[in-house]
Amino acid sequence: KAGVTQTPRYLIKTRGQQVTLSCSPISGHRSVSWYQQTPGQGLQFLFEYFSETQRNKGNFPGRFSGRQFSNSRSEMNVSTLELGDSALYLCASSLDHPRDTEAFFGQGTRLTVV
Amino acid sequence: AQSVTQPDIHITVSEGASLELRCNYSYGATPYLFWYVQSPGQGLQLLLKYFSGDTLVQGIKGFEAEFKRSQSSFNLRKPSVHWSDAAEYFCAVQGAQKLVFGQGTRLTINP
Numbered sequence: 001k002a003g004v005t006q007t008p009r010y011l012i013k014t015r016g017q018q019v020t021l022s023c024s025p026i027s028g029h030r031s032v033s034w035y036q037q038t039p040g041q042g043l044q045f046l047f048e049y050f051s052e053t054q055r056n057k058g059n060f061p062g063r064f065s066g067r068q069f070s071n072s073r074s075e076m077n078v079s080t081l082e083l084g085d086s087a088l089y090l091c092a093s094s095l096d097h098p099r100d101t102e103a104f105f106g107q108g109t110r111l112t113v114v
Numbered sequence: 115a116q117s118v119t120q121p122d123i124h125i126t127v128s129e130g131a132s133l134e135l136r137c138n139y140s141y142g143a144t145p146y147l148f149w150y151v152q153s154p155g156q157g158l159q160l161l162l163k164y165f166s167g168d169t170l171v172q173g174i175k176g177f178e179a180e181f182k183r184s185q186s187s188f189n190l191r192k193p194s195v196h197w198s199d200a201a202e203y204f205c206a207v208q209g210a211q212k213l214v215f216g217q218g219t220r221l222t223i224n225p
Contacts, residue, residue, distance in 0.1 A: 004157075033212060043204065043215040056211035090157055092213075102148070103213060105157040 002026065004093050004106035012112045018079040021109045025072050025093030032074040033103065034066060037088040046089075049074055050096065081113045116141045116209045120216035128224045129197055135190040135219050137205030146208035147188045149179055152218075153201045161203075164188060175199070197223045 005024040013019050025032050034046040045058040049068035066076040072093075078085055088110050092103035117140040127133055139145055146165050150158040162173025169181040179190045188205060200223045206213040 006157075031211070035213075042217045043213075045212040045214070048211040050211070058212070092158075102160055102163055105150075105159070107157045108155075110155070 004091055004104050006089075006091050006106035006109050008109060009107060010110045010112075012114060013081050015081055015083060015113055017081050018077060019081060019111060020075055020077045021089055021091075021111070023074045023076075023091030023093075023106060025074070025091075026104055029093035029095055029104070030072050031094045031096050032068055032072060033092045033094075034074070034076050035090045035092065036060075037090060037108070038086075043090070046076065078111075083113050085111065086113045087111060116145075116207050116214045118205050118207050118214055118216035120203075120205055120219050122219045123217065124220045124222065126222040126224060127195055130194050133190075133192045133195045133199070133221070135203050135205075135221070137188045137190065137216060138186050139188060139205070139207045140186065141207050145188075147179075147181065148206045148208070148213065149173065149177070149188075149190050150204045150206060150215075151175075151201045152204065158204065161190070195221075195223055197225065199223060 007022045031050045033048040035043050037043050047066050048056045052068045063079045068074045088108045090108045091106045094103045119138045148163045149161040152158050161177050162171050164171050164181045172178050177192050202218045202220050204218045205216045
């Protein structure tokens, strides 16, 4: 079956702009999580959605937001981009997040802010 | 709060040599633990996971890991590495609706 699909794979934006990243989970998966990966901070949790509801949020400013649609696809938005937002953004999906399931990751979206 | 420590930022081993990557976790209850591998520019691929039961778990690509509660450790091992194992390896613990990752260990293979 198809894996987690993230689009676009690469993105270059200018400071102050906004950006929307998309994630299509594995069919049947209702939980979608987002992570930011940078060389300095490593992998950091952004937020998690399940059945269109945000269940958990990481320690990121309000410029970072997300949503999930009824088909479980998810988008994340970053407004007023800063140079420090340059990162690999990873999406993961799972059947749910009880403690006995695993997360499948997409290839990521590489965002460069100039 | 949960946390994961991978003490080794970078490890270099020769092809055919054995490998052990260290991982220490902090978690109040019985942890759910994972090892992921990431090739340059790619996403994360699950190598193995520990939920309960046998403390020695087998994964893909010939990897195994041993859960030691007394040492709060979940070290990853492979008896003989191949050049294709060069990548970055992440240990993670399952938190509330999220994974908490270590900083990663970059593995370089000498021919």
